[in-house]
Amino acid sequence: MRKSNIFILITCFNLALLLLLAAHARLGKQNAEVPQAVCAGIVKELQLTDLCLFTEARYTRHPSMADFHAPFQDHPGALDHFPSGSLVSPPRFSHEGL
Amino acid sequence: MSGLLARHRNIIDFALSSLLRRKAKNISLLAVYTLIVIIIASCMLFINALKQEAAAVLKDAPDMVVQKMVAGRHDLMPVSRGEVIGGITGVRGVTARLWGYYYDAVTRANYTLTVSDGGQPAPGSIYIGSAIARLTGFSQGDLMPLRTYKGESKLLQVVRVLPAEAEIVSADLIVLSEKDFRELFNFPAGFATDLAVSAGNPLELATIAAKIVHQFPDTRPIMKSEMLRTYDSIFDWRGGMIVVMFAVAVLAFIIFAWDKASGLSAEERREIGILKSIGWETADVLLLKFWEGAIISLTAFLCGATVAYCHVFFFSASLFEHALKGWAVLYPQFRLAPSINAYQLTILFFLTVVPYTAATIIPSWRSATVDPDSSMR
Amino acid sequence: MIELCAITKSFAVGLPYQLTAVRDVSLVIEQGQFVVIKGPSGSGKTTLLTLIGCMARPTSGRIMLRGLPHPGLPGSADSAEVEITSLPERFLTAIRRATFGFIFQHFNLVRGITVLENVMLPAYPTGEPYELFRSRALQLLELFSISRHAATPVDRLSGGETQRVAIARALINNPKVIIADEPTAHLDSGLSSEFMEILSTFQAQGKTVLIASHDPLVYESSIPDMVVQMRDGAITGITRQQ
Numbered sequence: 001m002r003k004s005n006i007f008i009l010i011t012c013f014n015l016a017l018l019l020l021l022a023a024h025a026r027l028g029k030q031n032a033e034v035p036q037a038v039c040a041g042i043v044k045e046l047q048l049t050d051l052c053l054f055t056e057a058r059y060t061r062h063p064s065m066a067d068f069h070a071p072f073q074d075h076p077g078a079l080d081h082f083p084s085g086s087l088v089s090p091p092r093f094s095h096e097g098l
Numbered sequence: 099m100s101g102l103l104a105r106h107r108n109i110i111d112f113a114l115s116s117l118l119r120r121k122a123k124n125i126s127l128l129a130v131y132t133l134i135v136i137i138i139a140s141c142m143l144f145i146n147a148l149k150q151e152a153a154a155v156l157k158d159a160p161d162m163v164v165q166k167m168v169a170g171r172h173d174l175m176p177v178s179r180g181e182v183i184g185g186i187t188g189v190r191g192v193t194a195r196l197w198g199y200y201y202d203a204v205t206r207a208n209y210t211l212t213v214s215d216g217g218q219p220a221p222g223s224i225y226i227g228s229a230i231a232r233l234t235g236f237s238q239g240d241l242m243p244l245r246t247y248k249g250e251s252k253l254l255q256v257v258r259v260l261p262a263e264a265e266i267v268s269a270d271l272i273v274l275s276e277k278d279f280r281e282l283f284n285f286p287a288g289f290a291t292d293l294a295v296s297a298g299n300p301l302e303l304a305t306i307a308a309k310i311v312h313q314f315p316d317t318r319p320i321m322k323s324e325m326l327r328t329y330d331s332i333f334d335w336r337g338g339m340i341v342v343m344f345a346v347a348v349l350a351f352i353i354f355a356w357d358k359a360s361g362l363s364a365e366e367r368r369e370i371g372i373l374k375s376i377g378w379e380t381a382d383v384l385l386l387k388f389w390e391g392a393i394i395s396l397t398a399f400l401c402g403a404t405v406a407y408c409h410v411f412f413f414s415a416s417l418f419e420h421a422l423k424g425w426a427v428l429y430p431q432f433r434l435a436p437s438i439n440a441y442q443l444t445i446l447f448f449l450t451v452v453p454y455t456a457a458t459i460i461p462s463w464r465s466a467t468v469d470p471d472s473s474m475r
Numbered sequence: 476m477i478e479l480c481a482i483t484k485s486f487a488v489g490l491p492y493q494l495t496a497v498r499d500v501s502l503v504i505e506q507g508q509f510v511v512i513k514g515p516s517g518s519g520k521t522t523l524l525t526l527i528g529c530m531a532r533p534t535s536g537r538i539m540l541r542g543l544p545h546p547g548l549p550g551s552a553d554s555a556e557v558e559i560t561s562l563p564e565r566f567l568t569a570i571r572r573a574t575f576g577f578i579f580q581h582f583n584l585v586r587g588i589t590v591l592e593n594v595m596l597p598a599y600p601t602g603e604p605y606e607l608f609r610s611r612a613l614q615l616l617e618l619f620s621i622s623r624h625a626a627t628p629v630d631r632l633s634g635g636e637t638q639r640v641a642i643a644r645a646l647i648n649n650p651k652v653i654i655a656d657e658p659t660a661h662l663d664s665g666l667s668s669e670f671m672e673i674l675s676t677f678q679a680q681g682k683t684v685l686i687a688s689h690d691p692l693v694y695e696s697s698i699p700d701m702v703v704q705m706r707d708g709a710i711t712g713i714t715r716q717q
Contacts, residue, residue, distance in 0.1 A: 003114040
């Protein structure tokens with residue numbers, strides 16, 4: 001078999017796989033509607049504001065409710081104590097300009 | 099047309115033969131390149147899925163939360179302010195939220211305690227999140243001890259474990275009655291943690307927020323759009339493990355790319371001279387170099403994107419697991435609803451395939467314009 | 476027919492070290508002739524070959540091709556006369572690919588690539604269907620009895636085999652003219668005479684053969700129709716054999 005054919009076949013296979021995954025994503029989105037509705041119900045009932053992703057600190061458990069200064073515990077350039085602290089940056093709020 | 103296609107296929111043939119001559123070098127290049135794409139694409143897919151999840155799940159979150167600040171930190175909110183805020187034009191309703199954190203010394207985990215607005219559960223009973231149930235082993239009907247502010251143990255009966263599919267919002271929750279909450283923390287009557295404000299028209303929220311700040315300068319309102327936007331900045335590139343992981347891969351790649359881009363070897367220049375002398379045009383030589391770059395970068399992109407999707411949605415982003423779990427004892431187990439953002443993939447395509455291909459073509463530009471008789475001189 | 480009219484080729488024109496490699500050369504080569512250009516090194520043989528082979532353009536003078544294919548030129552049949560010195564680069568390349576087959580002094584094969592691919596290399600950018608030129612390449616390998624090496628990288632071949640691969644490559648686009656520059660410089664006497672024998676079979680097929688050489692084995696052989704003697708860029712004598 002020609003090398004170019006092998007390359008074209010592999011590329012087409014990869015593309016098909018990617019399309020298949022896109023189809024999987026679409027399907028998965030539909031399947032997720034029920035659990036998402038359950039979550040949304042709890043959020044509405046308990047008036048929750050954040051996703052529960054990290055539980056080790058206030059500003060990672062409720063990033064949108066956090067103190068601005070909490071991530072910079074020692075000084076503004078300090079490396080964070082928690083790994084997730086480096087993933088979650090302090091939010092900017094609109095009322096800062098108010 | 100078929101001639102053009104045949105020409106491309108012929109040149110791809112030769113480009114592949116040419117790449118396969120330096121098999122070890124080119125395969126390791128492909129591997130490193132794919133790894134980089136996997137990391138970037140995983141981050142993209144993960145953040146995107148998280149944002150979608152947040153948007154779907156938090157669509158019924160409070161329109162606005164108003165906190166009271168004292169000396170730059172949260173403070174208890176007098177419930178009486180709710181009545182004043184309720185009087186502002188456009189405000190449909192104000193409810194006082196009672197919630198807080200509880201550190202369990204036995205499991206060394208942090209829980210979030212919250213009071214339901216609906217008055218459930220009844221005093222003496224609690225609902226617990228499924229991650230707490232998993233961590234502590236408590237199930238429906240068990241008595242769960244919580245330490246009060248006085249250090250005494252208070253036994254509360256678990257009447258419901260929140261559903262596992264809702265773990266992404268409720269993993270660490272303990273829902274209890276207002277009476278129990280106030281008793282547990284000695285939470286003064288007439289005060290709440292913060293106020294949830296709902297507006298008749300979401301477009302008026304900014305105006306309402308301005309009025310609230312004007313009325314009570316020591317408060318800060320947080321709008322729903324801002325809660326959702328918080329998840330945009332997760333995995334910010336500025337710090338942490340992702341950057342370290344990424345930097346190592348990029349460094350390795352730059353060394354490779356440097357090797358390639360820092361000029362062609364004499365051998366490669368000689369080959370270009372041969373091709374020119376046997377009747378290849380400058381455009382043909384550049385096309386060959388284009389395909390040499392495109393074969394590597396396109397394959398890396400396609401493989402990387404596929405592996406990244408599987409990594410994030412089939413294996414729950416296990417590469418990021420340590421960063422996500424961090425120091426936490428209690429971590430939610432959730433599987434994000436898969437989603438592909440075509441726009442982001444397109445950007446990734448242009449960020450990965452185009453620069454590398456360009457870096458392969460540009461150094462050969464000068465060599466490709468040599469006179470065809472150069473290899474006879 | 477190839478006709479050269481008062482061809483001059485200078486390098487570094489206008490600079491102090493200007494070099495005139497070919498000086499006022501006029502020559503007519505008929506289709507099907509076996510021509511050897513002989514002369515010491517630096518006499519302008521190779522430069523003359525590159526001018527005829529559309530690899531470079533003369534500084535002055537004209538080169539005419541008659542009855543040779545020249546694809547890509549609008550409104551002209553193959554038999555028409557073409558003046559190649561004024562053509563743009565693209566057309567020159569197209570003519571070179573279709574009309575001339577080159578055999579180089581060092582053979583100029585691409586290392587690490589198989590024999591078959593090396594032979595097919597000049598046909599790759601033509602856009603011709605792959606199967607066509609592949610079967611032609613296999614036939615050529617058969618002709619030169621190197622078929623069994625088709626999948627071998629060229630650097631593993633012996634000198635004689637390498638030479639035959641180079642000849643096969645020159646023939647892949649079915650050229651009317653074969654140009655060889657010092658082809659026997661790195662061959663022993665046996666291989667050199669074998670080479671001349673192979674080339675004479677091309678002449679028998681109606682191809683024009685053009686060799687630049689200062690190897691007596693080539694210009695003293697009985698095969699060439701015409702030996703052109705050069706010195707300092709000019710023709711000093713032409714010997715015709717019957």
